[in-house]
Amino acid sequence: QEPIKVKIGILNDRSGLYSDLSGEGSVIAARMAVEDFKSINSTIEVEVVSADHQNKPDVASSIARQWYDLDGVDVIMDLPTSSAALAVSEITREKNKIVIVSGGGTSDLTGSKCSPNTIHWAYDTWSLGNGTATALMNKGDDSWFFLTADYAFGHALERDTAAIVKENGGKLAGSVHHPFPGTDFSSFLLQAQASGAKVIGLANSAADTTGAIKQAREFGIIEGGQKIASLLLFISELHALGLEAGQGLIVTDAFYWDANEGTRKWSKRFGEKMNGAMPTMAQAGIYSGLMHYLKAVAAINNKDSLPVMAQMKATPTDDVLFGKGRIREDGRKIHDMYVFQVKTPSESKYPWDYYNTLATIPAEKAFRPMTDGNCFLVKL
Amino acid sequence: MTDINSKSTSVQNPTLGMQPHHAIIFLSLLGLGLVGPFLLYPVFLMKVMCFALFACAFNLLLGFTGLLSFGHAAYFGIASYIAAHAVKVWGVSPELGILLGVASAAMLGLVIGSLAIRRQGIYFAMVTLAFAQMVYFFSLQAPFTGGEDGIQAIPRGNLFGLISLRSDFMLYFVVLGITLGGILAIYRIIHSPFGQVLKAIRENETRAISLGYDVNRYKLMTYVLSAAIAGLAGSTKALVLQLASLVDVHWSMSGEVVLMTLIGGMGTVFGPILGAAVVVTMQNYLATFGAWVIVIQGCIFVLTVMLFREGIIGLVAKWIKKPL
Amino acid sequence: MFELIGIMPQALFGQLLLGLINGSFYAILSLGLAIIFGLLNIINFTHGAQYMLGAFVAWMLLNYCGVGYWGALLLAPIIVGVSGIILERFLLSKLYRLDHLYGLLLTFGLGLIIQGLLRNQYGISGLSYSIPPQLAGMQDLGFMFVPNYRAWVMIASLVVCFTTWFVIEKTKLGAHLRAATENPVLVGAFGINVPLMITLTYGFGVALAAFAGVLAAPIYSVNPVMGADLIIVVFAVVVIGGMGSILGSIVTGFSLGLIEGLTKVFYPEASSVVIFIIMAIVLMIKPAGLFGREI
Amino acid sequence: MRDAELATYSPPVAKEALLRVRDLQGWYGESHVLHGIDFGVQPGEVVTLLGRNGAGKTTTLKAIMGLLGKRSGSVVFEGQETIGLPARAIARAGIAFCPEERGIFSSLNVQENLLLPPQVKPGGLTLERIFQLFPNLKERASSQGTKLSGGEQQMLAIGRILRTGAKTLLLDEPTEGLAPVIIQQIGRTIEQLKNEGFTIVLVEQNFRFASTVADRHYIVEQGKVIDMIPNNQMDANIDKLHAYLGV
């Protein structure tokens, strides 16, 4: 019998702001999945290609089109930057292929803009906000001030988090929308400080987040007693920021390399190819998402999108990286989420030893209930 | 007394009011356009064509009137938003969407142009940049543009309510028509009596004034025309990629169109087309090289400025000693 | 009265002070641009990259040579300045007779190259560079806490701007420079080496950018794109101040920092566009900028 | 008529000439202005270039100074060929130029304007000496250069180059637009400078003034030197001169 040939396109940021959290690491994670899958099943030939979408939705959609139309790509993965993820999700639906997003974060991908061809892996804005907000609210940190990047992703992150704060009886002390990208946050931080809120929620990403954290420390805001909750902070960014500045932060993450024996073993393998860098949740999501996809193709011996999607949603997931989980009707992959506190430099014993676990949020509670998402795929 | 027919000049010639070698180039462009989709990926070609039209519109201003607008992305972008919104939300047909896009770009051009035209040189460039930044800010804040996400999944609809444009192939020929039409229009503008005055203004503005020309009105007119054609390119692009986003209004887009025009040869009719093809191809095929794209782009800027300021087509025109 | 608009006067003072500190960067950067434009007639779009280069060189000096902040504050501007001199000698000097457009495009391209190369080498996440221990800590001003480092930035910027202004307006060297701006041919006929002076001026303007980069390194992240967007804003500052005007660029740099600071309080989303609105208004009313000489 | 004269005229041969100009050609962009200027100046001499507007007198001075975009021929100064040198090297060799339009810098005050040109040779006049020559300048030392009256600007322009130590001066219409008293004063200054060993090439429209200070006069027409009249033969040649200057 002819082997099935599938082509995977890793479309992410290879040179910009998000290249460290996705970039080459995502391609390596995909290659590892291909390798590991081959050792259990050799009936499928997998080819991995990759490209740089420069975080621009138009570049992303051009490449996606060309990949689907011309190059025979079956699945596109990663897609950091929500706008690029949404754009590719639309095209994938039109071309009836499959997209597995692990880099982009907007919860709209499985909400109002959901699609039968889209799976959202690792994390989304709702789950980040939910994790951090719930953990902090439980500790009595119930008044919040948001420092939000003035773009769609920032707004979504603020919206999802604020909803949870309010739901739990918390108070919103205010918010400020800073231009994206920004360099100086001192003015906004001072406004946050003046608001007297217990928590300053950073609803932004990458350099904006690390810049705001650094400057919060410079202005003594953290020493002043206010907590900084960086709603989205990849471990690669924490690494660049350093523990000196990052200590004490509360972050929500879907994956931590040092969680258990399985994750450690896999991450060491990954690190060998990446100059010692540990994988982010986006990169880990590529591995487990691709494994799940390949298993589904092998199981039905067919790579047509709709049957494969059906098979993927029907089969529960269980892998070394994300543990047990499943894919819901709306395309949301659910699994446990973790709330971490960043260690102090003295607590950190070895490279990349960064997190103390504060809470584990069980899969069923970690993501937005399907009924709240307004996804047309969900039959009410 | 004087032998009037002693010499023939460049103006009188038979080919549709076009110089013969220009007619040949237009025909070969048409030919290339017709066989193109059988050789290359149609969506890529459509993208090249949209940018070619955009660059030609920009060049109408820079190359033929001597005005460096550093905010042309505003017209490209705003038209693509308006066309996208009209088609997607109001459900109008694609040709009407494009028309609305063009009209809004022209309106915006009229407003910004009438203010900017009063300044000269680098100040003109800065005023246009400033207004373009405001348009960018508007696009970021206005609810209908979808912020960072842009307007996505724009339906291509049916041309005149009849012909479905869903297939890339059908759309391709529509875009080819629009682009060639647009470039022919620019060609006609340049070679009209109006264009002749523009040329005179670029050459020697004071003298044109002293001959009695209301130079500012000519400049404004050109500015609006250029904005409208940039809008045509922008709205067509929105339909092709089914996406209108902030990238289209960002100042780096204004920079890119300068690059295209410069590489191809500013002040030539055909240069910007080649320039656009080179830049889009580069971005497309160098995408896997990551940050090297920027380095290469930078090198092209430097090389162009240091070695061939006339641009590729400009150089060719110099060799064959004929305007292209 | 201030409470009426929801801001306490004390908080407002704090915000104004912050604005002024940010204005320090605008002032040094626009000063460099203005000097270069005034003398070379070139719009130096590489300025943003050279600012970034300053920060990177400081980082490299620390990590590869063990030279700390204070050493970098002196060395980085010299190193980057010399690189500027090389650029001027081999590339820019060929363009003086041409339209502004070409100088702008060339320097824009150079900026892209520098930025791209560093991006390839160091990625984009940014490198961290810490505040020198001597300047850690804060001062309580009553209405706000000011980090010592920021206070230092402002003082350093004021000193550099004032010194530069003094040298150019009040010394013999400055007299030569100003005269050469007005009539380079005649100054050459007096036996002064104008091309050399131009080269050194470019080097100095670039060194100013690098100096600002070193100042920025500890508070903003050191990354290859840190100057990319800034340059457009700084350019606007120069245009508002009046292209080529030394005093104009300093005053406008600080004032726009203030205005931007206020915008961050009242309409934060617009803080990135306010400078362009001001520029459009200023150019409509006073075409040559606030301090510029009418043509 | 002119051509005949041109043919008969040959420049005086002087071995010890301080400044020797031969077949000097000069262009502004594409327009060819100097068509072969020939003349020489002995050390300590004052010579004038006379000619109508547009004859090429200013251009001659500029060409000697190296300020013309394109020039050819030969300019030998103190035995050194300077045709290939840049302006600043010619200035350093000891020639100073005072331009027709004066070239006062508006961004510098009077004192700064005076101190602007660097000293190229020892023995230039001191600032005190210059102020002594032009007391007006001392009074207005701190006002903006271009705020001075036309006459004062002219004094400033001359004073400025006396400081440099250059002993060969090229003065382009130093009396233009000046009141008679000031012209007289400048006349006396030139006399003084001459006595101190300065060599001066003077371009003048006002040949009455020229005849009071100069040793010899060269007539320039259409970019050529067409005649030379020693000052002591002025009266004898007055008709010829009128014909040249076309009045």
Place this chain on the structure above:
Amino acid sequence: MQFSSSKTEKSVPGDEVILTASDLTMEFKGFVAVNKVNLSIRTGSIHALIGPNGAGKTTCFNLLTKFLTPTHGKIIFKGKDITTKSPADVARLKLVRSFQISSVFPNLTALENVRIALQRTRGDSFDFWRSQKIIAGFDDRARVLLAEVGLLQLEGVIAADLSYGRKRALEIATTLALDPEMLLLDEPMAGLGQEDVERIAALIKRVSVNRTILMVEHNLSVVASLSDCITVLARGGVLAEGDYATVSKNPSVVEAYIGAGHA
């Protein structure tokens, strides 16, 4: 000769005045370049404006053609007050100037240079959709004008490649194309070789039929032979006025301009 003008038949300067400037003053930041100048130019005359460099002649031209707006004073042209008009408006009233420094369209051919001016007579037409053929109709007239200044053989040459004197000639042809009623020439002879001077002088004489000409000129023999009336400006003010014989004997003119030593 072959140059035909449509209107006015009279050619001898009469008493009728075409342009008056009264109390014309131009101040540049405290510096008065033109000071209370009164000019009246008779219809059909050739009027010369002379004076030392910097006397304010070009500034006067700039004021009359509205390239500068006077600080004080009034300009009446053909009975209309044009003090506040724009340069283009003035040109359309058929008051047209040439420039002191040669001012052609360098990358257009000689023919196109002239045609641009002829084209203006169609009115300010913004017909960008039309073919250029529409203006080819002007070619014949453009050639007549070029022949007039001796440039017919060079009609296809790019203006930048013409010699200096020919550029001046081309400029005059372009100016004539507007069929001006009054022509302002700023140093038409500047930079011209002797034979050019003679040819252009003849040309000016020829086209002055039916036109009024105001010219600035340093070439006194041209001024003497061409002009009906001369105004001498010095330091921004009128020093003397009259025909050449009168003016050249005026002692203050001799002193300020012609030179005392050689009257």
